Amino acid sequence: MSDPAVDPGSAPSAGAEPGRRPGRLTVYLGAAPGVGKTYAMLDEAQRRRSRGTDVVVGLVETHGRAATLEKIGDLEIVPRRVVRHRGVELTELDTEAVIARGPEVALVDELAHTNAPGSPHPKRWEDVADLLAAGIDVVTTVNVQHLESLNEDVEAITGVRQKETVPDHVVRAADQIQLVDMSPQALRRRLAHGNVYRADQIDASLASYFREGNLTALRELALLWLADRVDDALTQYRTEHAIAGVWPARERIVVAVTGGPESATLLRRGARIAERAAGSELLAVHVLATDGLPTAPPAVIAADRALVESLGGTFHTVVGEDVPSAVVDFAQGANATMVVVGVSRHSRWREALLGSTSTEIARLAGAIDVHLVTHERARSGARPLASSALSxxxxxxxxxxxxxxxxxxxxxxxxxxxxxxxxxxxxxxxxxxxxxxxxxxxxxxxxxxxxxxxxxxxxxxxxxxxxxxxxxxxxxxxxxxxxxxxxxxxxxxxxxxRASQAYRARAEASTLAALSRSVLSGEDTADAVVSRLAETFQLAHVALEERVAERAPWTTIAEAARSTASPGGGGSGSGSDSDDDRTIVRIDDTRRLVLTGRPLPAGDRQVLEAFGTQAGIVLEHRRLSARAEKARILEEADATRTALLAAVSHDLRTPLASIRAAVDGLRSDAVALDPDDEAALVDTAATSTARLEQLIDNLLDASRLESGALSPVLRDVSLDEIVPLAVDPFADHVSLEVPDDLPLVHTDPGLLERVVANIVANAVRHAPGGVPVRVLAARAGDSVELRVEDRGPGLDDARKARMFEPFQRLGDVSGTGLGLGLAVAAGLSRAVGATIAPEDTPGGGLTMVLTVPMAGG
Structure with missing residues (x-):
């Protein structure tokens, strides 16, 4: 088997040696937690070490299991890397240390694990890719529920969605996959004996995730997934060794579909044959002529495709000049064990003279079994007369x-x-x-x-x-x-x-492409769909109808009419044409198109059915997208409310507590206060009141901006009237440099003052002690720029992108604000026609640039 493919998203580690072969990956795949994957991995490690192989433990999770810990024995353990996250010490695989140690084999448990923030890679399988790139063989473990492709299936079975997953291609690329299996009954006994989880977790686990039905289903998922992987390996081996013969390792039933009335009979017979053996596959194949023109109506082929998929099979279309050869070639390529074909509809004398497709398939099939199925039209000689292409x-x-x-x-x-x-x-x-x-x-x-x-x-x-x-x-x-x-x-x-069919096919493709472009280019509203249909097919009236349930009445949600007919009122299929001229095209169970006007040819109807299906998918996608957008807005609103409650519960209580303490101290008769103490308490009350007032103002401003209730009154005004008032509360920490000869600006003075005050307050909060915040103003083209510079720690580009979102403190640990100041400033500035942009201060720090339009600009 070929060497594993290293994931392209993971760059090879610096420890990789040029020209050295990649390491080999061995995966122990478990059907459920507790089946013994880690123990089996350690058992292999002990066997390899006994044969002289240099084996180290990169990372093994024992979960407190004594048998696992004992199995590690005296294997060398590479120390883990310590990561600090939110004040907690976490340990992860130290990839660099393992590469520096340079063993032949490294044991890395739990391949799907998500690394702690701050690790070189977000996922452990990416760390494993680095080890493989460095030429180190890796033995690892993973449970079937962590495979990405099976995530939804596992959730449907167990009711638990796995947050940690590994892409299937990572596991499929392994050189060896060992299935660690255990019967559900044995695993439940092992769990009950305390060999998997702690005693306080046993009862809950047995009653939920580890139910016998769940374990049986997970076991079947693991076996089927591994069977697919083995099948891929078999196909690759046959290709590499140019083996053209069929190896019947798995039942694959190929049904030759002609598009005739017997196709449904053949497909159902093939499905019954496939059901006899577990893991069998049903494949339907339809052969197109080499000229690319259809040999059966597209609607019939579409019905056959839907039937195959409902039976659990797959539908395939191939192009071939000779139908029997094309069917046999497909069957051999799919490693099929049987071909199901119908008895010829031709009469006996014609079959004797010209032969039949079924007979030729049987002659060419070789080792593949051919199952000949009779049907109502067999040897009837019935052959539909081709309609003339001429007028x-x-x-x-x-x-x-x-x-x-x-x-x-x-x-x-x-x-x-x-x-x-x-x-x-x-x-x-x-x-x-x-x-x-x-x-x-x-x-x-x-x-x-x-x-x-x-x-x-x-x-x-x-x-x-x-x-x-x-x-x-x-x-x-x-x-x-x-x-x-x-x-x-x-x-x-x-x-x-053939020429007529080609012209027709080209016209149908062109029509369908035009209709599809109208949908994909954004004209995907219901009104746009029906209008385009009425225009393209020259119909008197087109209506898109919908119903809430299968037997509920139809209601018109969109309609369009040409000038020769009035659209009529709501209801089902309203229009001026008679019911005899109506054509109904089903989109899905709850939507349909009702077309009135000229009778539609079969070809037009096929195009309409194809477009109806596509339009239904796109409209459903748009509807789901609208729902998702509403859900996102509600989720954001809920997150905002949660953050607001959390912030208010803390940040409003702090100044209130200070005010309460100061007032209680002033009112107390138990302690005699000297004038200095009284002044300090009064100052504390005043400062806390100012803080409380600012918090409430920001909350009110945020609420007004959110509800759209803000109505600015713009007028021409000088910055001399605004900026000094805004920076006055911070006068001891601000250097004001605003020239007197600046032109007038067109703004709302009160709102702009709030903007400047919030920007300056934010700068003062982050500026180092003793270094004043500079506030400068200058003309810049048709506007005036007000720059607020601080010498604080500054922000990187990622945090600059989020600094104007609500409740973003971005490193502020003072606990004196809600994180609303800049969000309110950005909203108010937009309301008065100004803009705010962050820049780096030369020499370190952050500069907020407020651009205000000049009067008369």
Whole structure:
């Protein structure tokens, strides 16, 4: 088996040696926790070490199990890397230490584990990829419920969604996968004996996740997933060794679907055969001609596809010039064990002369079994007549020419008979038959050939005037003429049909593409869909109807009408046309299209059905997206409310507690306060009151911005009237540099003052002690820029992107705010036509640039 593919998203570790082979990956796959994966991994490690292999323990989770701890024994353990997260010490695999140690084999438990924040990789399987890239063999473990592709299946079985998953391709790329299996009863006994979880967890585990039904289903998932992986390995082995024969390691039933009425019978028979053996596969194959034109109506093929999928199989379409060879080639490529084919619908004499598809498949199948299924149409000789691709007027013209052309040509040749040879006469009549074929199709051309034969026999073949032929060569010439004329007419007619089908297919594809573009380009509302349909198919009225349940009445949710008809009121299928002109196209169980106007050809209906299906999917996607957006908004609102409650419960109580303490101290008669103490308490009450007032103002402003109740009053004003008032509470910590000759700005003075005050308060909070915050103003084009510079720690680009979101403190540990200041400032600035942008202060720190439009700008 090939070496494992290292995940491309993980760069090789610095310890990797150029030219060294990648390490080999061995995975112990468990059906459930507690089956003994880690123990089996350690058992292999002990066996390898006893054979002289250098084995180390990179990371093994014992979960307090004595047997696992004892099994580690004296294996060398590489110390783990310590990661601190939110004041808690966590240990993770130290990939660099293992690579530096350079063992032959490293044991790494729990492949799907999510690493602690701050680790080099978010997932442990990425750490394993680094070890493999460094040439170290890795033995690891994983449970089936952690495989990404099975996540939803496991949730449906157990009711628990696994947050830690590993991509399937990582496990599939392993050089060896060992299934660690245990019967559900044995695992439950092991759990009850305390060999898996602590005593206080046993009863809850047995009653929930470790129910016998859950364990049986998980065990089956593990076996089926591993069977697929083994099947992939078998296919790869057969490909690498050019093995064309069938290896019946697994039952695969291929059903040859023609698109005829017997297809449903064949598919159901194939499904019953596949059900006899567990793990069998059902594959349906339909062969298209090499010219790409359909041999069966698309609606019929779509119905067969839906039936196959409902039976648990897959539908495949292949292109081939010879149907039996194409079916057998597909079966051999799929490593099929049986081909199910129907008895030919041709009559016995035709089958004897031309053979049959089923007989040819049986001849070519070789080691593959062929199951011949009879059906109602078997050997009936029934073959639907192909509808003519020509218009009625052309067919009528063809039949007229079929008799007029030979008579006219005969009259012309009789006049000039002495100057025309027999071969020329035959060629002229043949040209007439070809011309009739071009105009009217096959059968008028055949009739023309027959009439020409009679004319040639009567007028130009000795003895003339009688339907007898003296010279056998003349008889042969006339017979050959009829056969050639009929053959040429058939070829010309077939070419005309194929050309017509190609034009039709191109028109249908173009129509469907145009309708699809209208949906995918954003015109995906219900009104846009019905309007486009009415325009494209020139229908009098199109309605999109919906119902809430299968038997509920239909209601019109969108409709469109051409100028020749009025759309009518709501209800089902309203319009001016009669019910006889209505066409109903089903989208799904709850939606349908009702079209009134001209009768639709079958081809148009097929396009409509295809478009209806696509439109239904897109509209459903949009509906779900709208729901998801509403859910996201509600989730954000809920998160905001939760954050607000948490913040208010803490940040409002703090100044209130200070005010209460100061007031109680001033009112107390138990302690005599000197003037300095009284002044300090009064100052504390005043400061806390100012803090409380600012918090409440920010909350009110945030609420007004959220509800859209803010109504700014804009006027021309000087920054001299605004900025000093805004920075006055912070005068001891601010250096104000605002020139007197700045132009007037157009804004709401009160709201802009709140913006400046919040920006300055934020800067003062983060500025280091003793270093004032600079507030500068200057003209910049058609606006005035106010810059607030601090020398604090600054912010990286990632945190700058989030700094204007509510409740973002971004490193502020002072506990003196809700994290609403900048969010309120950004909202108020937008309301007054200003903008705020963060910049790095040269030399370190953060600069907030407030741009205000000039008056008259």
């Amino acid at each position: 009625p007027s052309r067919r009528l013209a063809g039949w007229v020419l079929a008799f007029v052309a030979p008579l006219a040509l005969t009259g012309l040749l009789v006049l000039v008979q002495e100057d025309v040879s027999a071969s020329t006469e035959l060629m002229l009549f043949l040209a007439a038959a070809v011309g009739v074929a071009l105009v009217g199709g096959r059968w008028p051309a055949v009739a023309c050939a027959a009439a020409s034969f009679l004319c040639l026999n009567w007028f130009f073949t000795e003895p003339t005037g009688r339907f007898t032929i003296a010279d056998p060569e003349n008889l042969l010439a006339l017979v050959v003429f009829v056969l050639v004329a009929a053959a040429v007419a058939s070829v010309v007619d077939l070419a005309a049909r």
